[in-house]
Amino acid sequence: xxxxxxxxxxxGMPCTAKQDCPSSATCCDGSDPSCDGTRLxxxxxxxxxxxxxxxxxxxxxxxxxxxxxxxxxxxxxxxCTTDSSNLRCLWAEAEAYCASLVxxxxxxxxxxxxxxxLTIVDPTMDATSTINQTAFPNTVTDPYWTSSLFGVFQTKLxxxxxxxxxxxxxxxxxRVRCVRGSRCYPTARFSVLDGGLVRDTLxxxxxxxxxxxxxxxxxxxxxxxxxxxxxxxxxxxxxxxxLDSLVDPTVASGATLDxxxxxxxxxxxxxxxxxxxxxxxxxxxxxCGDFSxxxxxxxxxxxxxxxxxxxxxxxRCVR
Numbered sequence: 407x408x409x410x411x412x413x414x415x416x417x418g419m420p421c422t423a424k425q426d427c428p429s430s431a432t433c434c435d436g437s438d439p440s441c442d443g444t445r446l447x448x449x450x451x452x453x454x455x456x457x458x459x460x461x462x463x464x465x466x467x468x469x470x471x472x473x474x475x476x477x478x479x480x481x482x483x484x485x486c487t488t489d490s491s492n493l494r495c496l497w498a499e500a501e502a503y504c505a506s507l508v509x510x511x512x513x514x515x516x517x518x519x520x521x522x523x524l525t526i527v528d529p530t531m532d533a534t535s536t537i538n539q540t541a542f543p544n545t546v547t548d549p550y551w552t553s554s555l556f557g558v559f560q561t562k563l564x565x566x567x568x569x570x571x572x573x574x575x576x577x578x579x580x581r582v583r584c585v586r587g588s589r590c591y592p593t594a595r596f597s598v599l600d601g602g603l604v605r606d607t608l609x610x611x612x613x614x615x616x617x618x619x620x621x622x623x624x625x626x627x628x629x630x631x632x633x634x635x636x637x638x639x640x641x642x643x644x645x646x647x648x649l650d651s652l653v654d655p656t657v658a659s660g661a662t663l664d665x666x667x668x669x670x671x672x673x674x675x676x677x678x679x680x681x682x683x684x685x686x687x688x689x690x691x692x693x694c695g696d697f698s699x700x701x702x703x704x705x706x707x708x709x710x711x712x713x714x715x716x717x718x719x720x721x722r723c724v725r
Contacts, residue, residue, distance in 0.1 A: 419590040420472040427590035430607070434591040435516065441591035457541035464510045466541050471525055472587055473518075476509060479545040479583040486579070494579035497562045500551045504584035515584040517553035520563040520572060520655065522585060524647055527565065529680050529693060535567045549573065551580045556655045563655060572650075596667035601637040604667045609651060614641070615668060617676070617722035624692050624715035627677040631723035641723040643679035648724055649695040661697040673698035675711070675719045694719055 419426070421433040434441035458467045459477065466475045485503045486495035495503060500517055507515040529536050535545045547568035554563040561574040592607040599605055604613045614637075622630060627643055634641040652663045661671040673696075680693040691712045713719060 421588050421590050430594065431590040431592050433588050435588040457538055459541060460510055462510055465512070468525065471522070472589060473522060473525070474512070474586045475526065475542070476507070476515065476584045477542060479542060479550065479581060483582060486582070489579050493581070494548065495551065495582050496577070496579055497551055500580070500582040501553070503582055507584050509584075512586060514586045516586065517551060517582065518585040520552040520554040520565065521651065523550060523552050523565050523583070524572070524650060527567065527647075529646060537567050545583075546581065548581045549575075551582050554655055596664055598667060599637075603637045606651070609648070611644075611648060611651075612637075612725050613644075613652070613668075614723050616670060618720055621674070621718035621720050623718055624677055624713075627719070627721045628679065630721055634723055638725075640725040642725065643677055643721070644724040646678045646680035646693045646695075649676060649678050649722070653695070653697065663697055671697055672720065675713060677713075677719045677721050690715055 419428075419431075421427050424433050427433050432441065456468060456470055458469060460466070464477055466477045467473075468475065480493070482492040483495055483499070483503045484492060485506065486492050486499045488494075488496050488499060504515045504517050507513070509515065526538070526542065527536055528538050531537060531539065535542075535547055537545045539545065545567055547566065549564040549566045552563045552565060555561065556563050556574040561576055563572060563574050564580050565572050595606060595608055597605045597607060598615065599612070602615045604615050605611075606613065614634075618627075618630060631641045631643050652668070654663050657663065657665070661668075661673050663671060665671070676695045676697070678693045678695060681691075692715055694711060694713045696711060
């Protein structure tokens with residue numbers, strides 16, 4: 407999964423200043439969309455010990471990313487006065503709430519970047535909430551704000567813990583869970599290799615540069631990747647988080663990823679290896695990624711969604 411596959415990259419090493427990072431990296435706190443990524447965890451219940459709850463029970467440390475999270479995602483937020491119950495916030499209210507938060511004696515909290523918040527999504531969980539419910543109990547299935555802006559229209563990204571999907575919206579109210587911590591981020595992230603491959607220096611993952619020439623169903627997509635020999639063995643379908651790690655929400659038009667590293671990428675849906683949880687209503691579906699840019703400021707789904715496993719989507723393999 408993502409955590410072990412990322413062991414060859416910069417790994418989101420914790421930092422407080424540029425000098426804490428290798429010469430090829432800078433220190434990022436997730437608030438700058440040009441360095442919104444982080445090391446990819448496995449992000450599912452098969453990775454025990456990833457989350458460590460503080461002795462006072464109010465924060466959770468992710469041992470893979472190094473980020474520290476507000477454990478309570480469902481309580482009141484005093485500054486969020488647009489919602490009469492103080493449970494949900496406008497985006498500006500959410501930013502102000504995190505900036506003023508002191509929790510467990512710690513200050514320096516902020517809204518998470520969208521890839522940061524995605525790291526604690528667990529799509530293997532049931533419809534109660536797609537998150538580790540021991541580390542993060544009582545997380546509601548409402549969407550949660552991120553600090554990230556999507557494209558030239560500067561629409562705010564959010565993540566829903568009901569189905570692991572990302573969306574974007576402006577003037578509405580959402581839940582908020584704050585984070586703290588900074589990580590090293592590569593100044594030159596992608597390196598084009600021989601054989602039509604691209605290495606991601608942040609995660610250590612190696613990708614097909616062009617992906618499949620045709621669309622295929624989920625089973626055929628998995629077989630296609632496992633049978634690849636060009637560039638060496640070991641290719642597979644990426645997980646949800648691995649595929650989403652390629653999304654660059656700052657791209658103004660067309661496919662939302664690095665167009666130098668991944669030229670000619672279309673805006674069609676791409677398969678991931680991540681099935682949905684055991685909820686019967688989601689049976690026979692899997693998560694997929696979307697590199698398209700919607701020119702709307704209205705609330706809508708963003709970089710990923712779900713599809714029936716019999717549907718035919720595009721494929722980009724990874725190892």
